[in-house]
Amino acid sequence: MSTWIVLRGLTRETRHWGRLPGLLGEAVGTDRLLLLDLPGNGEFSHLRAPATVAEMVGFVRIAALQSGAPGPYSVLAMSLGGMVATDWAQRHPGEIERLVLINTSMRPFSRMLERLRPSAWPGLLGVAAHWRDAPRAESGIHGLTCNNVETRGFDLDAWAEIRRSAPVSRGNALRQLWAAARFSAAVAKPGCPLLILSSRADKLVNPMCSAKLAAAWGATHREHAWAGHDLPHDDPAWTSDQVRAWLTQDAGDPKPAF
Template sequence: MHWILLRGLTREQAHWGSFATRLRDAFPDDRFHTVDLPGTGVRYREDSPARVAGICKKVREQVRHVPGPLNILALSMGGMVALDWAQNAMEGEIQNLILINTSSGFSPPWQRMRPGAWPWILRLLGRRELFDRERDLLRLTSNREVPLTLAKQWYSIQRQRPVSSRNAIRQLTAAARYTPAQKRPLADALVLASRGDRIVHWRCSAALEARWQWTLKLHPDAGHDLPLDEPDWIIQQIRNWLPR
């Protein structure tokens, strides 16, 4: 089985850290493909579309060579791209869908971006020093202690493959505009969320569960970057769900 892994707003495949390796170790018979959204990672020189559908089209072009059916695991804005993909996929193209701390137009704006996150966001925008900005971003997205080595890694990623302000704004615009179609794309999907997420309220994930009767699992205290805070918990949830 081939898996597609999609990250969130302004983040790239290197931000998965050790999580992708843990997945490979947990499912040794499967193949995992970490794919960058346009405007990030190896594609940082590209212009990001300002709509999720346009981003999804670019992502699908990148993985045309990967044989299906596919499993997709996606975090945050990557989950919006994955959901758009699933709703427009050919029959049998996607076998399993796993969404982590994502949101959509099915939820109100104050849940999609929690009011308490706005002071952090404004502070980040005012940070001129790149290292301080990446460290503060980690402190916002993670509910665990942020090691200096990790902050340095994220700083190095941004130095090597910088996301332009233009692309960040276009991705943010795409995310804010996104509302899925009404149809349920799959009979079941695994929706994972963190009660401790300080950016996106876990009720955004609960809205998908309620609308389409999908499987929702909640972590009690991890942050928005659930793969960073609790990678083993995610893998256990996947193990429990896949044989359904």
Template structure:
């Protein structure tokens, strides 16, 4: 509660970033539930080439993607960043390049050049992704689902939604290749993070080896929190676990700030 006569504290703002050829709607129920759980403003940002910006050309570097995204988010200072896969690379780049703008950092199933290429993209995944470029939307999304999701209970309904998204906002093949190139070339900037990160990963990720997240955690002297049955799309597979981890992270941040 604010002191008498003082202005109420602003609600925390979370910015959510997805990965390759995915858009805001692929977060599913997570944004609304996160906003309610943490009493926060939650905004999802589409990359150029994806979602509402699918007619724009994707950048070929994570640094350029960051600058494009940051321009849209500029009005709100001190944000919490939540990035999945390539979205995590953009979030990490943001925190290290503009440390005063970032109050929290959460990476899910992300990677960097700390890990070898065959872990950053599993050898069995690349042919599947390239094959997906040639498939019609319904078959392509079914392939992506098999590659990224472990939970099967709502597969039919989820694929109906994903196929609709692909029809509404089709990702150009050239943009998917540009995004793949940007992710493959990504290197962590030198320097320290401005905040303690939360590193989340899925033990049974069929797209990115979970050891990539372990490498990030070692690099930043923290530990990765491992989900033991989810796939690459952890927000889809177990949103309850994810939201619990995010709430714990915020609670620890608040306790640390109080002690200071």
């Protein structure tokens, strides 16, 4: 069983995964999970975030090497992390064994207005305007990315504390956003098995982005009926179950993924 690396997205860090790592470890049958932060986030919040996805790939590759975890790696990644994982697999195919991409988007497969819904722009501007007000900023992010509000109070307390303990600068957030906006994947499918997960009710990124990517690359695609952009937050059990079913199917079990 290969080491699994998990990568979050724009301004998010490993603590934002919540219950997902534990459930994923059970689903894939390993405790070899490597939770890495992108530069500018979490453990590396003191660093200047690169303005290109390619530079983020270089950083993550070094972090994986320094961890001592053996490759090749299986990678589960969402949003901006999915762009990093895709670029890594396309540039260094021998290092990535399989990919799971969650609610990601990229050129040349999707248009700008699909990659960031216009209806989300006012909310994003509100978050940016109150960036240093942790409770208010995190409340805005929760509203944009999460449809499961049962634990909203707990989430906001936890996320505000994460922001206070490892603040992501406004400059780093903008550089990450710029890198995501400019990223363009190679047209050819990554040379490894690929699972794409998306949320039908994503308020931030049009789920058509995942559908187009899956169609272009002939990848397995599973869509959640009600979750928001932060699918691992809204339904971590479903997310892990899809990975488990996909791995079982890939191993030759006739049981279908669902």
